[in-house]
Amino acid sequence: MTDQTTSSPVRRALASGGARNGGLVLALLVLCIVGWATAGDRFLSVSNLLVVLGLAAITGVLSIGMTFVITGGGIDLSVGSVLGLASVWASTLETQRIAQESTWLVMVFCALAVGLGAGLVNGLLVAYGKVVPFIATLAMLVAARGLAELIANRRTQLVTATSFKSALQGNLLGVPKIVWIFAAVAVAGWFLLARTTFGRRTVAVGGNAEAARLAGIKVKRHTMSLYALAGLTAGIGGAMMLARTGAGSSTNGTLYELDAIAAVVVGGTLLVGGRGTIVGTVLGVLIFTALTNVFVLNNLNSSVQQVAKGAIIVAAVLLQQRFAAREGRGS
Amino acid sequence: MSARTQRRRLVAGVTTALTAVLLAAACTSNEPEPTDDDTAGAAVAPGSDNDEPGDKIVIGFSAPASDHGWMGAITSAARAEAEKYSDVTLNVAEGTNDVNLQISQIEGFINDGVDAIVLLPFDGAALTDVATRAMNAGIPVVNVDREFSSPFAARATILGDNYGMGVSAGTYICEKVGDDPDAVIGEIAGIDSLPLTQDRSQGFADALADCGQEVDNRVAADFTVQGGEAAATNLLQAAPKLTAVWNHDDDQGVGVLQAIENAGRDEFFMVGGAGSANVMRHIQDGDSVLEATVIYPSTQAADGIKLARLIAQNKTLGDLASLGVPRQIQLYAPVVTADNVDDYLSIGFES
Numbered sequence: 001m002t003d004q005t006t007s008s009p010v011r012r013a014l015a016s017g018g019a020r021n022g023g024l025v026l027a028l029l030v031l032c033i034v035g036w037a038t039a040g041d042r043f044l045s046v047s048n049l050l051v052v053l054g055l056a057a058i059t060g061v062l063s064i065g066m067t068f069v070i071t072g073g074g075i076d077l078s079v080g081s082v083l084g085l086a087s088v089w090a091s092t093l094e095t096q097r098i099a100q101e102s103t104w105l106v107m108v109f110c111a112l113a114v115g116l117g118a119g120l121v122n123g124l125l126v127a128y129g130k131v132v133p134f135i136a137t138l139a140m141l142v143a144a145r146g147l148a149e150l151i152a153n154r155r156t157q158l159v160t161a162t163s164f165k166s167a168l169q170g171n172l173l174g175v176p177k178i179v180w181i182f183a184a185v186a187v188a189g190w191f192l193l194a195r196t197t198f199g200r201r202t203v204a205v206g207g208n209a210e211a212a213r214l215a216g217i218k219v220k221r222h223t224m225s226l227y228a229l230a231g232l233t234a235g236i237g238g239a240m241m242l243a244r245t246g247a248g249s250s251t252n253g254t255l256y257e258l259d260a261i262a263a264v265v266v267g268g269t270l271l272v273g274g275r276g277t278i279v280g281t282v283l284g285v286l287i288f289t290a291l292t293n294v295f296v297l298n299n300l301n302s303s304v305q306q307v308a309k310g311a312i313i314v315a316a317v318l319l320q321q322r323f324a325a326r327e328g329r330g331s
Numbered sequence: 332m333s334a335r336t337q338r339r340r341l342v343a344g345v346t347t348a349l350t351a352v353l354l355a356a357a358c359t360s361n362e363p364e365p366t367d368d369d370t371a372g373a374a375v376a377p378g379s380d381n382d383e384p385g386d387k388i389v390i391g392f393s394a395p396a397s398d399h400g401w402m403g404a405i406t407s408a409a410r411a412e413a414e415k416y417s418d419v420t421l422n423v424a425e426g427t428n429d430v431n432l433q434i435s436q437i438e439g440f441i442n443d444g445v446d447a448i449v450l451l452p453f454d455g456a457a458l459t460d461v462a463t464r465a466m467n468a469g470i471p472v473v474n475v476d477r478e479f480s481s482p483f484a485a486r487a488t489i490l491g492d493n494y495g496m497g498v499s500a501g502t503y504i505c506e507k508v509g510d511d512p513d514a515v516i517g518e519i520a521g522i523d524s525l526p527l528t529q530d531r532s533q534g535f536a537d538a539l540a541d542c543g544q545e546v547d548n549r550v551a552a553d554f555t556v557q558g559g560e561a562a563a564t565n566l567l568q569a570a571p572k573l574t575a576v577w578n579h580d581d582d583q584g585v586g587v588l589q590a591i592e593n594a595g596r597d598e599f600f601m602v603g604g605a606g607s608a609n610v611m612r613h614i615q616d617g618d619s620v621l622e623a624t625v626i627y628p629s630t631q632a633a634d635g636i637k638l639a640r641l642i643a644q645n646k647t648l649g650d651l652a653s654l655g656v657p658r659q660i661q662l663y664a665p666v667v668t669a670d671n672v673d674d675y676l677s678i679g680f681e682s
Contacts, residue, residue, distance in 0.1 A: 050438075051439055246460045251430075254428070299422060
């Protein structure tokens with residue numbers, strides 16, 4: 001993108017998101033065909049679809065926040081640890097027995113607040129402290145995990161609050177509640193990125209921070225809000241993890257940041273910033289999850305899986321570069 | 332795919348472990364004396380025809396990632412056990428340390444309608460809900476090694492004795508050190524966030540208290556060679572003179588020994604944990620500070636497969652007066668020293 005005008009690359013970046021998703025949909029379809037061919041009805045059943053979605057939900061929510069950060073030209077390595085911290089903090093609260101009836105609200109609010117707080121710290125360090133995002137969030141990755149261990153006293157804390165379980169566990173209209181949460185976060189994220197000033201500013205800041213500053217965008221404040229948003233999604237993920245596992249553990253969310261980054265990049269968001277797509281990210285998450293599911297149904301050994309995953313990430317990025325080069329020639 | 336379980340009976344070249352370990356099985360609370368399972372291999376124990384082929388069954392198996400020797404041995408022993416039976420098809424899910432993924436694997440087994448599930452959860456509490464769902468769907472779950480937080484989540488549970496490991500190690504050190512007030516005792520723990528690590532440390536501390544000793548220097552590693560090396564280096568740095576060290580895990584012990592060698596220290600003796608073949612060879616040769624190790628059977632999941640098969644086929648565990656399969660079996664944690672290492676070498680696993 002070596003365009004000199006300020007508005008057109010932004011507009012085109014937003015518009016091109018839709019066009020590039022064709023390849024992802026195709027990849028997902030191919031995966032489904034492979035799954036159906038190798039595992040038949042075990043793969044193409046409603047119950048298996050729900051297993052896939054349930055597995056995708058938590059990584060998916062993290063990936064939505066990650067999309068914003070990466071689009072804005074940054075990276076957040078701390079979301080997995082912050083998820084663990086949020087889940088542990090919330091499950092610790094439960095042991096305090098705050099207002100038995102509304103415990104679940106308190107717990108969810110706590111998880112969100114912890115995530116948001118950690119995100120704000122990341123944002124402050126990056127935007128105002130001028131620490132490189134990679135380093136600032138790496139520090140948070142380590143620190144949040146340590147704090148989670150301190151709070152949990154390195155024990156797994158059971159969630160026994162029936163109010164929390166009935167609110168967040170189980171199904172709604174036959175679909176797990178955490179999948180609904182993922183859907184809601186995805187829709188909200190899509191709206192925010194593709195349909196609001198905030199989204200356009202994110203693309204502008206990621207594409208060229210200096211130009212964005214000259215165009216009157218408060219770049220520092222905006223950057224901070226992106227990390228806060230990623231932290232918030234990590235907090236949501238923490239609450240979802242509590243719902244899914246019924247336990248707060250300081251090991252929750254280990255290495256999830258890498259899954260999220262992989263999904264975002266495979267989805268077509270540029271790692272250097274300046275272009276992002278929530279639809280692509282959701283497809284990326286689904287591709288990885290479906291892939292895992294096909295592997296599991298076929299009893300493929302885990303080492304082979306890891307090699308395959310690595311190959312897929314590289315292939316996706318190579319394809320993206322081909323696309324980008326073609327677009328560059330076209331402009 | 333080598334991962335597919337073959338339905339032929341293979342010549343059992345793998346573990347004769349079960350005999351040795353199960354012969355020494357420990358009592359658990361209000362449990363009758365378990366359990367002298369039928370002998371390993373294809374031989375049929377006298378008075379039991381359990382190993383005769385029965386109904387064809389599918390068992391789903393899920394365990395954490397084979398990221399250290401003990402955990403790798405868990406899965407390979409389980410596979411080998413399943414292959415001895417022509418009536419068992421084993422579905423092995425990808426080993427994972429992500430509870431989220433492990434939950435979805437069990438959901439997959441429920442969808443497949445397997446006849447039994449053998450589950451070594453990465454975190455017992457986190458897998459309790461989904462295991463309970465499997466039980467409610469009529470699939471018996473055999474819980475291995477790391478316990479669920481609800482009695483409704485498993486039909487049978489087979490455990491090592493983490494607390495007992497600590498007790499065995501502490502008792503051995505007490506015998507050697509006595510109540511010497513100047514003794515400096517070090518402890519190199521595994522992953523501190525796992526309850527099993529705390530149980531081991533608690534047992535160790537309780538046993539040491541019996542002879543008036545306590546842990547003077549404690550570090551935690553992560554069951555890996557590199558983690559063991561780093562933790563041991565720190566410990567040796569912190570304690571210029573040691574009398575005895577207990578290292579929870581023989582896989583990380585490879586790194587621990589390396590660190591001891593690098594530091595050129597040999598004024599103390601060390602007790603290992605888990606029982607790797609490598610450590611047993613060191614004990615045999617007497618060429619290092621390693622004097623003993625405490626067994627934590629890597630054949631638990633293989634026992635889990637056996638129990639799941641008996642449950643799914645409505646059979647009775649041999650050598651008990653009662654019918655059926657016990658709710659809980661806890662294996663014993665004996666100390667292996669130069670005197671008895673030859674008996675245990677057969678169940679040592681390769682790091």
